Amino acid sequence: MEDDGLPEDNEWKLDPEDLEKLEQIGGGNFGAVYKGDYVGTSVAIKEVVISEDDEEFARKYIEREVAVLRSARHPNILNFIGICTPEKTKDSKSRSGFKESVLIVTEWLPNGNLHKYIRKNKDELTWTKRVLMAIDIASAMAFLNKKNLIHRDLKPENLLITENGRIKICDFGFARRKPKKDVGLMTLAGTEDYMAPEVTLGEDYDEKCDVYSFGVVLYELIGLREPPRRSPATAFDFRADDIKAFVPADCPEELAQLAAHCTRYRSSERPSFAESLKRLKELLKTLPPDAGVGGSLASSASATPTTAAAATTVAPAGDAVSGAATPPPVAVVVQPSSSPASIQPSGGSRSGSSSPAKWTAGGQGSDHVNLPAGGEGDVLAKEKARLEKTMAKLQLN
Ligand SMILES: Nc1ncnc2c1ncn2[C@@H]1O[C@H](COP(=O)(O)OP(=O)(O)O)[C@@H](O)[C@H]1O
Numbered sequence: 417m418e419d420d421g422l423p424e425d426n427e428w429k430l431d432p433e434d435l436e437k438l439e440q441i442g443g444g445n446f447g448a449v450y451k452g453d454y455v456g457t458s459v460a461i462k463e464v465v466i467s468e469d470d471e472e473f474a475r476k477y478i479e480r481e482v483a484v485l486r487s488a489r490h491p492n493i494l495n496f497i498g499i500c501t502p503e504k505t506k507d508s509k510s511r512s513g514f515k516e517s518v519l520i521v522t523e524w525l526p527n528g529n530l531h532k533y534i535r536k537n538k539d540e541l542t543w544t545k546r547v548l549m550a551i552d553i554a555s556a557m558a559f560l561n562k563k564n565l566i567h568r569d570l571k572p573e574n575l576l577i578t579e580n581g582r583i584k585i586c587d588f589g590f591a592r593r594k595p596k597k598d599v600g601l602m603t604l605a606g607t608e609d610y611m612a613p614e615v616t617l618g619e620d621y622d623e624k625c626d627v628y629s630f631g632v633v634l635y636e637l638i639g640l641r642e643p644p645r646r647s648p649a650t651a652f653d654f655r656a657d658d659i660k661a662f663v664p665a666d667c668p669e670e671l672a673q674l675a676a677h678c679t680r681y682r683s684s685e686r687p688s689f690a691e692s693l694k695r696l697k698e699l700l701k702t703l704p705p706d707a708g709v710g711g712s713l714a715s716s717a718s719a720t721p722t723t724a725a726a727a728t729t730v731a732p733a734g735d736a737v738s739g740a741a742t743p744p745p746v747a748v749v750v751q752p753s754s755s756p757a758s759i760q761p762s763g764g765s766r767s768g769s770s771s772p773a774k775w776t777a778g779g780q781g782s783d784h785v786n787l788p789a790g791g792e793g794d795v796l797a798k799e800k801a802r803l804e805k806t807m808a809k810l811q812l813n
């Protein structure tokens with residue numbers, strides 16, 4: 417082929433000789449994440465170990481992550497540097513005697529993930545900073561949605577903090593194209609605390625499941641702690657009383673309203689990311705600019721604080737924050753037919769108190785926030801029956 421002087425497709429492939437693994441910074445779904453060095457540049461190296469037991473799933477995870485990272489170039493999406501497939505190495509534990517690992521290399525972000533960042537920097541997180549973070553997430557998600565991509569695991573651990581306190585989305589191992597209406601196979605993927613009810617209940621879902629997760633992240637930004645738990649008693653809707661007690665008095669009203677709209681029970685009633693972004697940008701104009709906040713939006717924001725709600729002090733966060741990270745995502749294939757659901761390895765079990773099998777009834781059925789009005793009892797009963805069916809399939813109850 418004639419040399420046109422342009423980069424070739426395989427230029428994403430990195431030479432393992434050029435990569436140096438430094439300290440481990442996180443446990444990956446299939447391996448670990450390291451800080452590293454690539455020809456003098458700080459990078460993050462996600463090592464995905466492919467074992468015989470979960471080979472197919474691990475390869476799919478890598479394919480998804482790399483496909484999205486390669487195609488989604490956006491200021492609020494982690495920058496892809498390349499991929500490295502080292503030779504198979506000897507492993508006495510593996511049946512074949514070998515193990516294989518794939519290294520996914522991305523830019524290095526120095527401030528870790530939003531889950532830890534919130535807990536470490538509570539006192540500095542003004543409303544302006546938090547709204548800017550929400551804008552970053554909504555911008556990236558609006559962009560992904562335009563490409564018909566659903567993230568499916570939007571949560572604070574998958575939101576990384578840049579040097580100047582802004583956000584980039586990472587971890588696309590569960591991302592997929594928006595399903596066509598007639599798809600028969602649904603995958604239950606995500607992390608329970610951030611999962612839309614329709615996903616938890618094993619129903620059809622679309623990109624609005626990400627909007628729901630975004631709403632839960634907004635609540636976390638609002639309260640600077642984990643949002644209230646949802647339970648089967650309210651068909652995984654938030655309880656109104658819980659939300660009332662959770663939102664601090666000085667929270668800008670529009671922010672609390674947006675979180676409530678994003679977590680509406682009916683997915684069709686949730687705003688799109690584009691609309692959420694518009695509302696957040698309007699809200700930003702009413703907040704005082706923060707000194708030292710990076711990004712053009714911050715500096716271009718109007719300097720006219722309007723309401724008392726725009727106060728920049730952070731309300732006491734209430735309950736003690738558990739330092740524990742949220743559980744790893746689940747990935748369960750739910751067959752709509754009568755065949756039993758098969759549980760795919762996800763690097764972690766549905767363990768601990770967040771397992772739906774262990775969720776307990778959390779109050780009366782009528783006090784949840786967003787479940788559609790009218791025939792509420794019916795809807796609730798239906799949702800509960802569906803949940804029980806799903807749980808039975810998953811053999812978790
Ligand atoms: N590029 C990066 N820069 C800094 N930290 C990162 C980077 N990528 C991942 N991490 C850290 O590693 C954790 C796990 O990474 P992630 O991509 O979510 O993998 P997984 O969820 O599969 O373990 C993140 O929550 C974050 O703390």
Ligand SMILES: [Mg+2]
Binds near residue numbers: 573574587
């Ligand atoms: Mg992750």
